[in-house]
Amino acid sequence: MFRLFLALNFLLLNLFACKGGYESCKLKITDSKSIKYQTLQIPVLKNKRLLFSSHLPNAKIIKYDPFLSLYLVEDRTKFEHPFKINNHLSLGVASVNNKRAIEGKIVKDQIGLNNFATFNEPLATPALLLNSCCALEGIVTPQGIIQKEYLERFLKSKSAQYGDIGIRVDDIKKSITITRVNPFIKDNPFQEGDTIVDFAGKKVKDSATLMRKILFSKVGSTHSVKIKRDSKYFTFKVKTQKRYGGGYISDTFLEQKGIYFSKNLTILKIANEFEGYGLKVGDRLMQVNGVKVSIIADIREHISDFKYFASLLFEREHFQFFVNIKGKVKSNK
Structure with missing residues (x-):
């Protein structure tokens, strides 16, 4: 009961201290230039910015998370009032950019690297998910909301390994x-x-x-x-x-074997060990263990359906060929 009393008092103090609400958050985003060229460039630490970007930033990179497309870079502008991760109770959240704030709530939390969080209102991207004190609850990306727990871990960890x-x-x-x-x-x-x-x-x-x-x-x-x-x-x-795949990297389980795919199932990257298999960047995957596939989730669904090896059908310039990749365990099915 005493804890609840303290929490309520903290919230009241917070609300009083943040009476500017989301209008002040919009101004802070504008002043800090946190959204630029459809990328997020959020000042979060002293002389550092948290970037969400699909392209290599033109800045000194401190660390990079390829799963979540996050960068920590040096901030040459040295913005004086960085955004902080919210580690306290919050009465509400909003998706905020420099033009509008959309208030609402998260209806499903982020499940690992494959299912980002979802909001109860349609959202524009990119945007910051903030409480009324302009503290970060997450960031809004094309695949959904990356929640604050992942942002905080990225900022604190030495590497982006999962x-x-x-x-x-x-x-x-x-x-x-x-x-x-x-x-x-x-x-x-x-x-x-x-x-x-x-x-x-x-x-x-x-x-x-x-x-x-x-x-x-x-x-x-x-x-x-x-x-x-x-x-x-x-x-x-x-x-x-x-962990080898997930988020903005394909997650088919074949990443552990060194094969990475684009959304249309063409090979984006391949380990040197597969040179003997005849595979090349640009080859398109057509079938997994005899089943036609069209999206990443299809590969994940059917890849474990084998006894000794996974049978993959690829296409290259209208020529189709099979590649068999040995597994480490028998199928659980």
Whole structure:
């Protein structure tokens, strides 16, 4: 009760201190030049800016997160009043640019690197998601809202590396359900349809919270994961591995093998080890294990459906050819 009293008092003080509301936030965005050429260039730390950009910025780059297209760069203008991450309770949020503020609320939190947060109102991009004190709650990108927890981790971490235990999840019928399993992670014990009961001995309330715990965990660290499969319970010990795809990078599980795709399923980047397979940048993927694919999610859906190797059909200049890529585990199906 006492905590609630303190929280309410803090909110009242906050509201009084921020009486300018979102109009002042619009002015701050204009004064700081936080939106320029359809990119976000937000002053966040002393003499530094947080950039969201699909292009390499013309600035001194301190660090880069390719998954979320985030850059931390030096700020030559040295804006005196940087934006801060909101670490307190907030009565409301708005998507704000230098022209308008759209008040509303997040209706679904960001689930890892594949499902960005969604808002209850249509939003223009790019924009800043702010509370009435102009503190950052997230940023609005073409794929959705990147929430403050990810922005804060990027600002504080030394690298943009994320953890992975070989699963993708979603909230289905009030349960955290495994929707996809990485077939290229050795000894992956999970199956599609498993529901997560707890992680590291503690219950997690939703998929968004679970994926943050996994992604933010140190590569090489070991965790216990309790799952329910049909009517039985199992507890697995899993080691966090390096994440290779997600966000603004394709996430087909083939990234772990060194193959990266564009949205139209042409190869954007390929590891040197695949020279012997005859694959080239620009080859377009047509089928995965005998099933036609047209979007990234299709590859993820069908890639684990094999016993010994994944069979991929590519097309190059109207010529089609198969490539078989060996997996590390048998299919869980």
